[in-house]
Amino acid sequence: MAYKETVQEMYAAFGRGDVAAILEHLSPNVEWEYGASPSEVPWLQRRQGRAGAAEFFASLGELEFHRFEPKALLETGTIVVALVDVDATVRKTETRFEELDEVHIWHFGEDGLVARFRHRADTLKQLRAWQGSSTD
Secondary structure: OOHHHHHHHHHHHHHHOOHHHHHOOEEEEEEEOOOOOOOOOHHHOOEEHHHHHHHHHHHHHHEEEEEEEEEEEEEEOOEEEEEEEEEEEEOOOOEEEEEEEEEEEEEEOOOOOEEEEEEEOOHHHHHHHHHOOOOO
8 A cells, every 4th residue: 555545544534533543554653743842732742652642632632623634645755745724723712723734744664654743834823722812
């Protein structure tokens, strides 16, 4: 299976709320949100392993998604890059934010599992939504 198809399957599983199906595609030692700077935003935390990735998905309970649309997947070698439109509200602050072309970077290992994952997003906008201030 091509890596791009695996990423498509994971996004479909996300749409169904099937986190277990996503975790099956991750290395037991996956680096989740690799290279990210420290943040108080729960879903933008660096995490390690499948358990850490599961914590990430649990943290998304802080959000009400209005739209989550992977609209382009680009594959080269063992890397898949996804452009995703996101429109969500932080439940605790009722602050809405929108990300157009949020970048998701999926690195696959020799075993065909995701070894590293990272969002490239407007972290300031998401932090402001988490804190309940303007996202403009």
